[in-house]
Amino acid sequence: MRTYPLRAALSAAFLTTIGAAQAIAQDTGDLVGEPINGKMGFQPAATELARDLHGLDHMLTIITAVIVAFVTLLILWVVVRYNARANKTPAKFTHNTPIEVAWTLLPILILVVIGAYSLPVLFKQQEIPDGDIYIKVTGYQWYWGYEYPDEGIAFDSYMIGQPATGGEYRRTPEVEQMLVDAGYTPDQFLLATDTQVVVPVGKTIVMGVTGADVIHSWTIPAFGVKQDAVPGRVAELWFKAERTGTFFGQCSELCGKDHAYMPITVRVVTEEEYETWLEGAREEYASAETAPRTVRLASAD
Known part of the structure; x- marks a missing residue:
């Protein structure tokens, strides 16, 4: 098995022919990968590698959307709850240990989850199998x-x-x-x-x-x-x-x-x-x- 060096670093046409061949090169199958007016998104996956990448992208999109929604709601809550009119006497403190621990551990957990799903996809791409x-x-x-x-x-x-x-x-x-x-x-x-x-x-x-x-x-x-x-x-x-x-x-x-x-x-x-x-x-x-x-x-x- 030939292994692309990145693994070590991370872990340590129509074809112009004659006769029948020419007909095959021109007439077989659908045409995939051209721009389609009004469409968005990936081209239809035709390999396991492409499906893995699409799934990883969808997972990251969901994680990103949840984080953006949480931060947006948190900002709105702070604006409404702690503006000068609603909170005339602001509290005076400098630390909150539970919150500081949470905002340190939670991003680490998110990154571990992303890595657990993305590294196998990367290795599958870069580990070159014996080809036919x-x-x-x-x-x-x-x-x-x-x-x-x-x-x-x-x-x-x-x-x-x-x-x-x-x-x-x-x-x-x-x-x-x-x-x-x-x-x-x-x-x-x-x-x-x-x-x-x-x-x-x-x-x-x-x-x-x-x-x-x-x-x-x-x-x-x-x-x-x-x-x-x-x-x-x-x-x-x-x-x-x-x-x-x-x-x-x-x-x-x-x-x-x-x-x-x-x-x-x-x-x-x-x-x-x-x-x-x-x-x-x-x-x-x-x-x-x-x-x-x-x-x-x-x-x-």
């Missing part, structure tokens, strides 16, 4: 590179509408048509990519994340994962998706002028569909290099 599939993720200015070392597959992933895909960072009719052709809607501009990470549902995925130039951050909110991509270092994250679909994320570390145009898409498919995708991907990307897509297209022509 290992994927190397490299952040570039401004796109992502992916490698499946065990399968000999490597490809890059650009936002549809970037110059590398024939766009100009604008939602033009041509870009909207590219989105539709790729199985997206025009409203998913800035979210959709020309290739996707494809993984099978119910399998443990381990990702080694690094950066090639500056610090980036690989994030899929519905999976409950976020890991900085630091040049010269490889950090790991893991997830096990519980449902099929396409899940959107974004680079979450300011990495330069085109940081806003560096989305992430992960396609979760069934085991059978994954094997079919692999067959096409091995042919499409078996000899691919992690060079910019524009270079690969030029060499193909």
